[in-house]
Each structure stands twice: as structure tokens, then as C-alpha cells.
Amino acid sequence: MKKDSKKISIEYLALLGGIIFSIGLLILDSLGAVSFLRSGISFVMDPVAYHGSYVGSEARGYFETFGRLNEFRKEYSELSMKVYEQEVDSAFYSTLKEENEALKKQIALGNIEQKYVLAKVLSPQENNLLRINKGKNEGIAVGDVVVLGNMYIGLVVEVDEKGSLVRLPSNRGSSLEAIVIEGEIENARNMDGITVLSKGVVEGAPDGLKIENMSMNASLKNGDTVVINDTRVGEYLVLGSLVGLSENPAATSRTGYVSPFFDYDRLMTVFVMIES
Numbered sequence: 001m002k003k004d005s006k007k008i009s010i011e012y013l014a015l016l017g018g019i020i021f022s023i024g025l026l027i028l029d030s031l032g033a034v035s036f037l038r039s040g041i042s043f044v045m046d047p048v049a050y051h052g053s054y055v056g057s058e059a060r061g062y063f064e065t066f067g068r069l070n071e072f073r074k075e076y077s078e079l080s081m082k083v084y085e086q087e088v089d090s091a092f093y094s095t096l097k098e099e100n101e102a103l104k105k106q107i108a109l110g111n112i113e114q115k116y117v118l119a120k121v122l123s124p125q126e127n128n129l130l131r132i133n134k135g136k137n138e139g140i141a142v143g144d145v146v147v148l149g150n151m152y153i154g155l156v157v158e159v160d161e162k163g164s165l166v167r168l169p170s171n172r173g174s175s176l177e178a179i180v181i182e183g184e185i186e187n188a189r190n191m192d193g194i195t196v197l198s199k200g201v202v203e204g205a206p207d208g209l210k211i212e213n214m215s216m217n218a219s220l221k222n223g224d225t226v227v228i229n230d231t232r233v234g235e236y237l238v239l240g241s242l243v244g245l246s247e248n249p250a251a252t253s254r255t256g257y258v259s260p261f262f263d264y265d266r267l268m269t270v271f272v273m274i275e276s
Helices: 002-030 035-067 069-109
Strands: 115-123 129-132 145-148 151-159 164-167 175-181 196-205 208-214 225-228 237-243 254-260 269-274
Touching: 129 151, 129 269, 175 208, 196 225, 208 237
Parallel strands: 151 237
Antiparallel strands: 115 129, 115 269, 129 164, 145 151, 145 269, 151 164, 175 196, 175 225, 196 208, 208 254, 225 237, 237 254
16 A cells, blocks of 8 residues: 555656746746746757658658549540540541542532542552452442542452442553643543653553653653553543653663552542443
8 A cells, every 4th residue: 555655746846847847947048047948849850740741641642632532533535535525526627628629629520421420439459459348239340440630540340239449540450541741731531732742551560650661752751741541441530640660772662650640648639430
């Protein structure tokens, strides 16, 4: 019992001493007598408090972000859908614009007595072949000529009910009779007053669209226009311009290459000439 009483007395005295010490510090602080102690404690504890506050703020921001992941995911999905819809609208507008320009060109330069079927290119050229989305159901047959305005695109070589395969002049299986005319020409169908410089044969080759068997005596020059003049085509159609003209005086004929007036890979709309 004496030990317990002694222990309680010590604890009571320690508590009383702590209270007296605290009151004394408050009194001394109000008199400015312990300002040096306050400055020292602030110097040590302020950085600790700042870093603690910064770490707490960062942790709170992280957990808030983590808690809003579903909201962010939803917003991202909505934005992605809006961007996709805008891309679709833009592509649709571009397609309509390209088709409108193709129709204008066909009306302006096409043969009004000829019947045409408008077709869309389904895929980029592969092995110098194009696949289009119109076939037997629209009256297309093997051997029909594919054009864009007054420009030659190719010949239909395969056809089914809903599509056709078009062989481009750059295909290695293509061989067409052609003529070379002086300078440029807007409408090859009207050959009145046009100077024909030479005949030739246009063939697809590994290194490009080649034209051979041109006359050595013709006044040919790079930039002249190559026009298809083949019985399988049935009318004059522009192919491209003459480039890479050979200059060997010992040769019996001249050769060169044809640079098409458009990029086959960029074709979107074409027209197939069918029998009326």
C-alpha cells in the first residue's frame, strides 16, 4: 500500500509540476522572454511542417485522381467518339466532293452518246489492278473501257454480279496502240487540227509505263501527249505525257515512258463505258 501511495504522489507532483511549468512558459512568452526558443523551434519545425503539408496535398490529389478514373475513362470515350464522328463526316464530305468533281469532268469531257456507269474504287491498286464496286448487275462486261473524263484508266478483265477487276495500262499484261500528238490537249476525242507525230505501243513494264516503236523521223520531245488509239478502246483517250525519250541515233525506233496525268493510287471514282 505504501508503494502505491508513493507512486500516486509522484505522478501527482509530476502533473502539478508540468502545469506550473506550462503556465510559466506562457507568462514568459507573453513577456517576450523566450522568443529565442520560439525562433529555434520554428527554424526546425517550419520545413518539416511545409514538407508534411506538401506530401499530404500530393497524396490527396493522387487519391482524388484515382477515385475519378471511371469519370476520366467515360470522358475519354466520349471525346474519342466525337473525334471519330468528325473524321467520318470529313471523309464523307471529301468523297462527295471528289465524286461531284468527277461527274463535272465526265459531263464536260465525256462522250454524250456513250452510256456510263459510275463506280467507286474499293481498294488501292495491287499488281496494277483496281477493283471497283459495280459489275454484271449494272451491265458491265469484260472488255469494257474505264475512264475518268477524257482520260484512259483501264479495261475490265474480270466481272461478277457486284464488282469488277480493272487492268491498268501499267500492268505487265497490258499492251495498247497509241499515238503521240504535239504539245498538250484538252479533249482527245476531237482530233481536228491536232498534229499526230508518231504511232507507238504502250506496255506495262517493271520500271514504268513504257512506249515503244515510235518513228525515228518524228519531231518528238518530252512533254508531248500520249493518246490511246486502240480498237479495243474504240475512241481517243488521253493517257499521259511523254518522258524519258531515247536519243540513240543508231536505233531503228525511239522509246520512252509515259507519265500519267493522275495518280492511280488516289482514284476514288471512275466511269465504265457500257453498251447502250
